[in-house]
Amino acid sequence: xxxxxxxxxxxxxxxxxxxxxxxxxxxxxxxxxxxxxxxxxxxxxxxxxxxxxxxxxxxxxxxxxxxxxxxxxxxxxxxxxxxxxxxxxxxxxxxxxxxxxxxxxxxxxxxxxxxx
Amino acid sequence: xxxxxxxxxxxxxxxxxxxxxxxxxxxxxxxxxxxxxxxxxxxxxxxxxxxxxxxxxxxxxxxxxxxxxxxxxxxxxxxxxxxxxxxxxxxxxxxxxxxxxxxxxxxxxxxxxxxxxxxxxxxxxxxxxxxxxxxxxxxxx
Numbered sequence: 620x621x622x623x624x625x626x627x628x629x630x631x632x633x634x635x636x637x638x639x640x641x642x643x644x645x646x647x648x649x650x651x652x653x654x655x656x657x658x659x660x661x662x663x664x665x666x667x668x669x670x671x672x673x674x675x676x677x678x679x680x681x682x683x684x685x686x687x688x689x690x691x692x693x694x695x696x697x698x699x700x701x702x703x704x705x706x707x708x709x710x711x712x713x714x715x716x717x718x719x720x721x722x723x724x725x726x727x728x729x730x731x732x733x734x735x
Numbered sequence: 736x737x738x739x740x741x742x743x744x745x746x747x748x749x750x751x752x753x754x755x756x757x758x759x760x761x762x763x764x765x766x767x768x769x770x771x772x773x774x775x776x777x778x779x780x781x782x783x784x785x786x787x788x789x790x791x792x793x794x795x796x797x798x799x800x801x802x803x804x805x806x807x808x809x810x811x812x813x814x815x816x817x818x819x820x821x822x823x824x825x826x827x828x829x830x831x832x833x834x835x836x837x838x839x840x841x842x843x844x845x846x847x848x849x850x851x852x853x854x855x856x857x858x859x860x861x862x863x864x865x866x867x868x869x870x871x872x873x874x875x876x
Contacts, residue, residue, distance in 0.1 A: 620769075620772060623768060623772075624765045624768050624769060625765075627761075627764040627765045627767070627768040628761035628762065628764060628765040629761060630764065631760045631761050631762075631763060631764020631765065631767075631787075632756075632757035632758065632760045632761030632764070633757070633760075634760060634764075635756055635757065635759065635760025635761075635763075635764075635787060635788050636753055636756050636757045636760060638788075639756045639788055639792065640745050640748070640753075642792075643744050643745050643747070643748055644740050644741055644742045644744050644745050645738070645739070645740060645741075646738070646739045646740075646741055646744075647738070647739075650738055650811060650851070650854050651808065651811065653811055653812065653814050653815040653818070653850040653851065653854055654815060657788070657815060657819075657846075658818070658819055658822045658842065658843060658846045659760060659787075659788070660760060660763055660764050660767060660782075660783060660785070660787050661783040661784070661819070661822055661823070661826075661842075662839060662843060663764050664764055664767050664768060664771075664783055665783070665826055665838075665839060665842075666835065666839060667768070668771070668776070669830075669835035669838070669839075670835065672776075674830045674831040674832070674833075674835070674838075675830070675831045676776050677776075677826055677830040677831075677835070677838070678826060678827050678828075678829075678830030678831045679775075679776040679777055679780060679827075679830075680771065680776040680777075680779060680780035680783060680826065680830075681780065681783075681822075681823045681824070681825070681826025681827035681828075681830050681842075682777070682780060682823065682827040683776070683777050683778065683779070683780025683781045683783070683823070684780045684781070684783040684784050684819070684820070684822065684823030684826065684827075685820045685823040685824050685827060686781060686784075687780065687781040687782065687783060687784030687785065687819075687823070688784040688816050688817070688819040688820030688821075688822070688823055689816075689820055690781075690784065691784045691785075691786060691812075691813075691816035691819060691820075692813050692816040692817060692820075694786055694789075694816075695786070695789065695809050695810065695812040695813040695816055696809075696810065696813050698789070698793065698809045699806045699807070699808075699809035699810035699812075699813065700806070700810075701806075702793065702797070702802050702803075702805045702806035702809055703802065703803060703806035703807075705802075706802060708794070708797070709790070709793040709794040709796070709797035709802075709805045710790055710794040712793075713786070713789055713790035713793050713794065713809070714790050716786075716790075717785075717786060717790075720785065720786055724781045724784070725781070728777075728778070728781060
């Protein structure tokens, strides 16, 4: 398991760095933010999922990623509004805001399982 | 402000900032892989949309450009998140049928197209309402 996780660490780190650099080069700031929610981790992870487990496995990850993406919309809007309205450190707001993402994504996942 | 690509801006990013991004991205990718191994792809897939880089990104933006720019960065990321869901939709729909490279390429194109389309639509709506705070934010962004 360790070599696989090490490979994911390197590929994910490179992908995130590349997308973030692309975001740095874009103006205005609001469009640069699009790259802050880039598909970098997904590209690195799904690529390896295809190679190791096949298309069905990757499709199952993609289905859940749709739900995670909806939760990410909620997260970014909550964090964005909080940053515009308060003067607290961004690392605190964005870090604590991950609870919003976790709650929303698992609520959506449970709801999806109940319906499907 | 018009959409512009300014590659020289990348030089403003310091080495330790690149290191932080690399570490965050690597950790989240490894964590996602571990969760998928332990709990299966349905749970692991949720973490493909985990806010991996955003906390580091908005922290850097707040330090350099202040709260407002950091808030706009996060709200801009909501547009990318819409695209991210679309990326997952392509992987879900085509994952079992298409070759891996075609799925990933199509999903990446869809992510960018959807994210940028949402940005254009919202920007257009704010331009038509110049008296709102949002318009001022877009202009200064």
